Amino acid sequence: MTRPGPRGAQPRDGVHDDGSRDDGSRDDGSRDSCQQIDLRLVPVAVALWAGALLGLGMSLRAALMICAATALGLVPLCRGRRRRVRAVAGLAVLCLTAGVVVGASRAASVRDGPVAMLAEQHAHVQVDAVVVDDPRLRGSTSGGDEAGPDRPYVLTRLRIDEMSGRGSTYRLRTPVFAVSSDLSWVDLRPGQRLRVSGGLSPADGGDVAAFFRVRGDPELVGRPGLVARMTEPVREGLRGAVAVVPGAHRALIPGMVVGDESMMDSELREAMRVTGLTHLTAVSGTHVGIVLLAVLGVARLVGLRGYVLPVVALVSLIGFVLLVRPAPSVLRAAVMGSVAVAGVLLAGRRRAVPALAAAVSVLVLVDPWLARSLGFALSVSATAGIVILVPVWERSMAWLPRPLALAVTVPVAAQLACTPVLLAAFGQFSVASVPANLLVAPAVAPAMVLGLAAAVVSPLWAMAASVLAWLAGIPAWWIARVATWLASQPGAEFSWPEGASGALIGVAMALAGMAVMPLVLRRPKLSVATAVVLVVVLLRAFPTPGWPPPGWIIAVCDVGQGDAIVLRAGERSAVVVDAGPDALAMRRCLDSLRIVDVPVLVLTHFHADHVNGVPGVLAGRAVGTAMVSALGEPAANARQVSRWLAEAEVPVHTPGVGERWRVGESIRFEVLWPRRVIVSAESDANNASVVIAAQVSGVEILLTGDVEPLAQQAILAAEPDLSTRIIKVAHHGSRHQDERFLAGLGAELALIGVGDNTHGHPSDDVLDAFRAAGIEVRRTDLHGTFAVVLTPDHTLATVTERR
Structure with missing residues (x-):
């Protein structure tokens, strides 16, 4: 029998305290991935979370009644035979009760004061x-x-x-x-x-x-406050330093460093959302992880070791939290990021899961409102996916170097774990999220570290800060390009049912993914084949069956709360009337219709919900002429549209009433309005909308912009014989309509471009008027993007795009 040496004299299983093996390799934590996960604190966290969620919706009196009922219910549990079952059940019930009390007491102070x-x-x-x-x-x-x-x-x-x-x-x-x-x-x-x-x-x-x-x-x-006075010069210095960075991507740098999104435009913000990159500008666990890794790396380079490293990490973490403001979301990100870093690089998932459960428990008790926070749910889900799945999946990808394996498995695990929450909350599934996070991963750390250095240096040396910000702009440019390009692809995201049904679909997808991914990742050829399929779905290399439908004459794009109408002029050619509020949605719609040539772009007026999507029309398409309203209000929008069109070298034309246009073989249209600018209590810009009466393949279509009753009455007075088969309802179905203009033109079909809004669009009165007149209504908030087709017997039918 071999006698054991003194403690610490020999490595156990050939692994030394620093992780090195006798053969010179390193223990990367794969042994830990085979060990059973310690789940003992998970029921505690789940019970506290559920209790806080319940408590926030009830009165304090009801919460105290639950406490009394719980005390009575614990009596039979204490008499059970199995001690372990008794302990777990009793602890879970007590935690549930504690969560209810904490949630109810916090809600009472807000709700009942x-x-x-x-x-x-x-x-x-x-x-x-x-x-x-x-x-x-x-x-x-x-x-x-x-x-x-x-x-x-x-x-x-x-x-x-x-x-x-x-x-x-x-x-x-x-x-x-x-x-x-x-x-x-x-x-x-x-x-x-x-x-x-x-x-x-x-x-x-x-x-x-x-x-x-x-x-x-x-x-x-x-x-x-003191924190704001101390950190504002740094934040202001960063905003000033990024001024040297050319292009809209400069706005990413303050967002990535301190969560300041004030410089970001709506197009870039939407692209980041579609591609699942919003965590880069929202002070997430990613930021905390990068800061900790960068600080620990520098500390090791200068020779710091042992217990000094955790102290350095803690001081750096506190400084970073103060810089970005110690709001609840930032504190949550600090905790989750620290757990994720420890789980992947240091402790392994056996100890990381209890740490995550403990963090959730503490956070929910300190701030029970987190139980209702979507951001908190996503943060916990992503962190759980990383610490539980990544060690196993990384081990499966032994055929790749560890940094590359981590670059692949971390975003996939986070996205898979978040899928149930995302589907339940938004009803959207982003195909672009995983490839976007993979492609930007090498650029995130350089952009953030250089940006953070620029922020720290800015109060002391403005020129050096500008140089660092310019360098940070290079990886920021790559991140912005990846986001905007992937978000514009037709298969970037798909719609799913929201609510409970969406959550169930998400859970099923997540479980299937967890079962299949190790098998896929273990085989290089299968992994590559899966990636190819993902790219095909993202780019929609294969056309959607039945879309666009044969014989379509007009399509209404689902661009949210706004208008975007497409009149078919020929094969891959169309007249576009308004561009909606969202350039990405506009671009995806035209791409799905396979439109590459736009002989005429009509912008009825300059409100954002009609013109902000103009870059989506210009992207990858030849635009012949832009027809715009004579009233350039709001002025800021009119100037922006002029810049976009000038950069694309598109001539601009202000039409006159009575102008007749012919486009291709199938479109003829006449300008009916504006004859004059109406100054009234109604919106001047709305009443200055360009109104056209078109014929597409012989079908009469009236496109009304956002004209309101005074303009509608003036049009009817000037055109007493006006009639149409299809009417694009003015102002998204607003209740401000002239009754004859609304339902007295002989229309068979009414089209409404509308999305989530606080205006009450479309009005119930308007819908009732259409029903009473026997006019069929199609609206984008219910039907999505749809096209109107002319059947062989010359009747009208609508076909919805299936996404």
Whole structure:
């Protein structure tokens, strides 16, 4: 028998404390991937999460009643025979109860206090409050409907400390969302105390007691908080440094470094969403992981070892959190990122899963509102997928070097784990997400590290910061290019059922993926074949069966809340009337219709929901002439459209009433409006819309832009014999319609371009009028992108694109 040596004298199984083996190789954690995962804390985390979720929706009294019932229910459990079952069941029940109590007590302080009470009365109050988080600009700075709620506003989270209203004064600490049309509110910083008056309105759930609609200018009391004063010069210096970076991708650098998205335009933001790259600009666990890895790498290079490394990592993590603002989402990202890094590189999944469960438990107890947070659910899901699946999948890909195997398995595991949550919440499945994350992975760390260095240096040496920012712009350019190109592909994302059915589909897909992926990744040829199939689906190299349908004459693109109409002029040629609010959606629609030539682009007026998608029309297509409204309002939109068209060398034409155009062999149209600019209480820009009466393959179509009743009546007065078979309903089905113009033109089919909106479009009154007149209605929010076809017997039928 061999006697064991002293503790630490010999390596166990040939593996030393630093991970090296006797043969010179390294233990990369693959042995840990074979060990049983420690799941003992998982029921605790799940029970606390579920309890907090339940508690947030009930009163404190109901929560206390649940506690009493739980105490009685634990009695029979304690008498059970199996000690382990008793312990696990009892602990889960206690954690569920604790979550309910914590959630109910936190919700009660928000839901049942004086702020919520006065909000129900829509009271006018004066408050002393503190800015909690950076203000956010919402809406469109270029405007949607000029007089509508799409105008820009600032949303600011405040904590009310004192409130006076309805003859009483209250001292409290209650969160609200302040809504202000004064864009100067964007300049407020966390910790700033202010005194302001306004009206309260109910918040309808959530972690705030009310919406506070500000009236008048705030009276600033003191300076912003210490953290904001310390970090704002760094953040402002970074925004100034990136000015040397040419192109829209400069906006990615502040977003990736400190989560500042204020410089990003809507097109890039949408591309990042479609490709699953929003985590790069939202201070996610990815940021934390990169910061920790970069700091630990530098620390090792300078010779730091042992217990000094965790101290350096902790100090760096605290500094990073302060720089990007210690908001709940940032703290959550710090915890999740630290767990993910430890799980993949240090501890292995056996110890990482308990760490994740403990982190979830602590976070939910500290902030039970996280139980309702979609971001929290996605963060936990992604982290769980990484720490559980990556070690096994990386081991399966032994035929690749470890860095490449990690580059493949990390985004795939995260996307697979998040699929049930994404389908339940959005009803969208992104095919582009995995390849996008794979392609940008090499560029993320350089962009973020160089950008962070630029931010740190900027208060001290502006020129050096500009150089670092310019260097960061190179990988940022690659990330932006990948996002915009992949997002524009016709197979970038697919629609699925939302809610419970979507969640069930997602769970089934996730389980199937977990079972199949190790088998696929183990075989190089099968892995390559799977990647090829993914690319084919993404690019839609094979056309969608039945789309576009033969004999189509007009297509209505689903671009959200906006208009985008396509009139077929010939093979791969079309007249496009309006481009919607989303360039990516517009581009995908035209690509799916196989349109490469646009002889005429008609922009009925310059509201964002009709023109912001112009780059999607220009991308990869020849555009002959752009026909635009005579009224260049909103002015900022008109200037932007002019720049886009000038860069593409597209001539611009302002049409006159009575102009007749012929395009190809199948389209003829006449301009009916505007005869004059109508100045009234209605929207001037809407009433200046270009209205055309078209014939496509002999079918009469009336395209109305957003004209409102005064313009509609003027058109009818000038064209008393006007009739049509198809009418594009003005202003997305708004209730502001002239009755004869709406349903008295003999139309058989009404087309409505509409998406999620707060305007009430389309109006029930409008839909009722169509039903009463026997007019069939097709709308994009219900039917998606669809085309109208002329059947052999000259009747009209609609065909929906199946995605």
